[in-house]
Amino acid sequence: MLVPHLLSLLIWLPVLGAVLVLAFGRQPDVARWLTLVISLTTFVLSLFLWADYVPTGAVMQFLESTPWIPALKANYALGADGISIALIVMSTFTTVLAIIGAWSPIKQRVSQFMASMLMLEAFLIGVFSTTDALLFYVFFEAMLIPMFIIIGIWGGPRRVYATLKFFIYTFFGSIFMLIALIYLHLKTGEFSLAAFAAAPLSAKEQMWLFFAFFAGFAIKVPMWPVHTWLPDAHVEAPTGGSVILAAVMLKVGGYGFIRFSLPITPDASQEFAWLVIAFSLIAIIYIGYVALVQPDMKKLVAYSSVAHMGFVTLGIFIALALVRTHGNPDGARLGLQGAMVQMISHGFVSGAMFSCIGVMYDRLHTRAINDYGGLVNVMPWFAAFMVLFSMANTGLPGTSGFVGEFMVILAAFQDNPLIGLLAAFTLVISAGYTLWLVKRVIFGAVANDKVAKMNDIDAREWIVLGAFAMAVLAVGIYPKPLTDLMEPAVMHLVQQLGITKV
Amino acid sequence: MIEFNSNDLLVMLPELFLLGATCMILLVDLFIKPSQRDITHWLALLALAATGALVWRDAPAMGQATTAFNGMFVRDGVASVLKLFVLLTTGLVFLYSRAYLRDRKLFVGEVYLLLLFGTLGMMLLVSAGNLVTVYLGLELLTLSSYALVALNRDSGLSSEAAIKYFVLGALASGLLLYGMSMVYGATGTLDLASIHAIADLSATSPHRTLLAFGLVFLIVGIAFKLGAAPFHMWLPDVYDGAPTPITMFISSASKLAAFGMAYRLLEGAFGGMRADWSLMLSVLSVLSLAVGNLFAIAQTNLKRMLAYSTISHIGFLLLGFVNGTPAGLAAAMFYMICYALMATAAFGVIILLARAGFEAEEIDDFKGLNQRNPWYAGIMAIAMFSLAGVPPLFGFFAKLMVLKVVIDAGQLWLAIVAIVFAIIGLFYYLRVVKVMYFDAPLDPAPLELPADRSFRWALSLNGIALLVLGVSWSPLLEWCQRALNV
Numbered sequence: 004m005l006v007p008h009l010l011s012l013l014i015w016l017p018v019l020g021a022v023l024v025l026a027f028g029r030q031p032d033v034a035r036w037l038t039l040v041i042s043l044t045t046f047v048l049s050l051f052l053w054a055d056y057v058p059t060g061a062v063m064q065f066l067e068s069t070p071w072i073p074a075l076k077a078n079y080a081l082g083a084d085g086i087s088i089a090l091i092v093m094s095t096f097t098t099v100l101a102i103i104g105a106w107s108p109i110k111q112r113v114s115q116f117m118a119s120m121l122m123l124e125a126f127l128i129g130v131f132s133t134t135d136a137l138l139f140y141v142f143f144e145a146m147l148i149p150m151f152i153i154i155g156i157w158g159g160p161r162r163v164y165a166t167l168k169f170f171i172y173t174f175f176g177s178i179f180m181l182i183a184l185i186y187l188h189l190k191t192g193e194f195s196l197a198a199f200a201a202a203p204l205s206a207k208e209q210m211w212l213f214f215a216f217f218a219g220f221a222i223k224v225p226m227w228p229v230h231t232w233l234p235d236a237h238v239e240a241p242t243g244g245s246v247i248l249a250a251v252m253l254k255v256g257g258y259g260f261i262r263f264s265l266p267i268t269p270d271a272s273q274e275f276a277w278l279v280i281a282f283s284l285i286a287i288i289y290i291g292y293v294a295l296v297q298p299d300m301k302k303l304v305a306y307s308s309v310a311h312m313g314f315v316t317l318g319i320f321i322a323l324a325l326v327r328t329h330g331n332p333d334g335a336r337l338g339l340q341g342a343m344v345q346m347i348s349h350g351f352v353s354g355a356m357f358s359c360i361g362v363m364y365d366r367l368h369t370r371a372i373n374d375y376g377g378l379v380n381v382m383p384w385f386a387a388f389m390v391l392f393s394m395a396n397t398g399l400p401g402t403s404g405f406v407g408e409f410m411v412i413l414a415a416f417q418d419n420p421l422i423g424l425l426a427a428f429t430l431v432i433s434a435g436y437t438l439w440l441v442k443r444v445i446f447g448a449v450a451n452d453k454v455a456k457m458n459d460i461d462a463r464e465w466i467v468l469g470a471f472a473m474a475v476l477a478v479g480i481y482p483k484p485l486t487d488l489m490e491p492a493v494m495h496l497v498q499q500l501g502i503t504k505v
Numbered sequence: 506m507i508e509f510n511s512n513d514l515l516v517m518l519p520e521l522f523l524l525g526a527t528c529m530i531l532l533v534d535l536f537i538k539p540s541q542r543d544i545t546h547w548l549a550l551l552a553l554a555a556t557g558a559l560v561w562r563d564a565p566a567m568g569q570a571t572t573a574f575n576g577m578f579v580r581d582g583v584a585s586v587l588k589l590f591v592l593l594t595t596g597l598v599f600l601y602s603r604a605y606l607r608d609r610k611l612f613v614g615e616v617y618l619l620l621l622f623g624t625l626g627m628m629l630l631v632s633a634g635n636l637v638t639v640y641l642g643l644e645l646l647t648l649s650s651y652a653l654v655a656l657n658r659d660s661g662l663s664s665e666a667a668i669k670y671f672v673l674g675a676l677a678s679g680l681l682l683y684g685m686s687m688v689y690g691a692t693g694t695l696d697l698a699s700i701h702a703i704a705d706l707s708a709t710s711p712h713r714t715l716l717a718f719g720l721v722f723l724i725v726g727i728a729f730k731l732g733a734a735p736f737h738m739w740l741p742d743v744y745d746g747a748p749t750p751i752t753m754f755i756s757s758a759s760k761l762a763a764f765g766m767a768y769r770l771l772e773g774a775f776g777g778m779r780a781d782w783s784l785m786l787s788v789l790s791v792l793s794l795a796v797g798n799l800f801a802i803a804q805t806n807l808k809r810m811l812a813y814s815t816i817s818h819i820g821f822l823l824l825g826f827v828n829g830t831p832a833g834l835a836a837a838m839f840y841m842i843c844y845a846l847m848a849t850a851a852f853g854v855i856i857l858l859a860r861a862g863f864e865a866e867e868i869d870d871f872k873g874l875n876q877r878n879p880w881y882a883g884i885m886a887i888a889m890f891s892l893a894g895v896p897p898l899f900g901f902f903a904k905l906m907v908l909k910v911v912i913d914a915g916q917l918w919l920a921i922v923a924i925v926f927a928i929i930g931l932f933y934y935l936r937v938v939k940v941m942y943f944d945a946p947l948d949p950a951p952l953e954l955p956a957d958r959s960f961r962w963a964l965s966l967n968g969i970a971l972l973v974l975g976v977s978w979s980p981l982l983e984w985c986q987r988a989l990n991v
Binding site: 025071072074112115144145151152155156174182 | 875876879890895896897901905908909912913917920921924927928931932935938939942943978979982983986
């Protein structure tokens, strides 16, 4: 079924919903149900994107364009390819689960929390669906506001520090991107991404533009060494905020590399690919070790997010090296596909891990690993889910975590076996920190009286964890629908990579 | 030969109307009882609205300028746009201030008369075609402002602020006049267009040094009126000491007029020395950005913080002049209008929170505002995010336009300085949001709202306007660009 203006609808429905929730959500339950209905509707609508996407057609589909600021030739231009659709569906899916997850833990100012979540969803869909650089920037920055509020109001004890750090850090990175966008606008006279990608740029221009984009997206991903805002933000954020932050917001960084850095500055990207690859490997190995020693569960998962996102940037930039220096488009395709699958997979896995921690936190109000132990004795169902997600986090075959990492490692081997070897090292480290976490928290004897009194998950938590588990297994066992969806976009990108601009 | 042409009167009909209406209000106010002062209030608003309608009706088509009284008075696109926004912001001052003034026993006819005369001065200033008209308009505005700052006679702080404002303002006026006299000495004319036409700027010209000195003095005068560093010393004290509605007037309407003055003098008279003044303005701009943003961080008083924030915004505004092209000036004008609307919203919430015997001036007074009244906390948050330049709010797009012209002028380093200070500035705006949303209120009772419904409606619309203009700011931008023939 073809829904007209589907992308606009997906963006504006949550905005409208947020206004409604604020206006009529005085009763917490009204706010919750209203939000759930709106987010479910958005999710169902986003499935139409997937259903109606024609893989044999143009790369960008569902196009919409209305002049926004004629003086700048900036348009309200929307369009989606397979990569966007996969990310949009993942965003709407996780938003629904985050809202169900926040059903009873959020007790104060419920309507404001729910409205913030809906606004965040709208801005995230906007980021993934726009083809206009100015509009992209607006959504890119606007999503900081609801997240700022979510962490700041409903967060933990150090929430103010964490949220200010989060806001200023990410704003700092992206404002350099703004300069780059204005520069490109003056160069081309437009704001459309297609025009930017077609603009001829000298090597020097490309270098500056590359670093301006890099500042914005590397902080968002986040890459080592600009990842330091993430553990703070995650630790202090409420569960719903953590889920969206880890599952969707970090993906905006990877998406930005694909949409901006690679097509607009391909030569500079090639020249500095070694830098990005080095940072990614450091993230994968060093941050993995950092995760190992964390006494706080949320911090551990946050660091593991940094390490896993290292695979995304590794896959993207390995692809560039494969096309340019080895003339190996198939390998590049593998790398990019792997990076994309890893983005989706990490969205599900990290969302699920944070939801699990949220379930434990709601019962004992502590995130310290030492306060737990032997949960399997009192919460068998929960333990089953937690172990499944931990396996996915370590990249066990059959779970989604395996597919993306395996593809990226395969691609890396084709470029340089050493890089592949170092990247493969993650399987050991991530198994180390994740399994050790599981051992200390889930297994063993019941640690203390408080743990003994914990109840197993209720129906609401079952829905959240069950849905995540289905997604993790679906992508892990049969990733073909996902890779098929993204195939045309990835092929197009590989072609673009081959064209030098200098 | 100087002739009187009766058609000239029609050119300045809005000003004449406002003058007549003000005199009438003066008379009416004399004969009504203090309890009937609301009549003055509504009459003053009516006068502003009618003047606005006249300005709107007579707004010239693109690129047209009409002069009157032998070039003393100019009516062009820039003048019309600025006048409309001066009238709008003055109207907002009236709407926001009634309850505040009444609570403090300052609800007297003089406030209205002084504000209306100040408005007349601003309208004259932005339409000035002659150095004398510039000075006349400026003095009408500033003399009214000095008296308004001292309105609360019993407050030592107010009197101190007024004296500071007066002494430094008189000094700046003196410098401005001195500069004008030099320009007159070099060119033999006071007419801005003639100065532009006949000023001999060639390297061998004997007048070049004199003109350059004159220009420096004029820029000092302009910088003082705008509050650009290092001529900003008066600004925090005056913002702090003046009654809040007057602070709002000085930070919004009066800044629009100061922009008009800068435009008339720099572009109108000294367009030929663009290279000289754009260099001077870029120095002022960087200094203002630095002083404004860095000093604002240390403030605990919200009005003083907003004073330093004004200074930083003036720094951004001056960046628009650096390019010197019509596009740059249009961006600067767009920025100034945007700033005026943001400032009215921010000061409006401060006025809203104030009660008899209590000024909501400290940032801590805003603690937990979200729990006490989410709607007005939301408006203040919109104003703060907008001032900080976070999309999708209006303030971002004003910054975007200015950055665009700066980069277009090849001054990439200036753009980078500007954004680095914008990041620093982000911190103190976020602190206000933090206090409102994340801190527990000192007094958990719901906020007592003033009974004045027109105030609440106007303030709500002002806040929503920042959001709506953030989504659809194209018409306003095009209006500014048309005014400058871009």
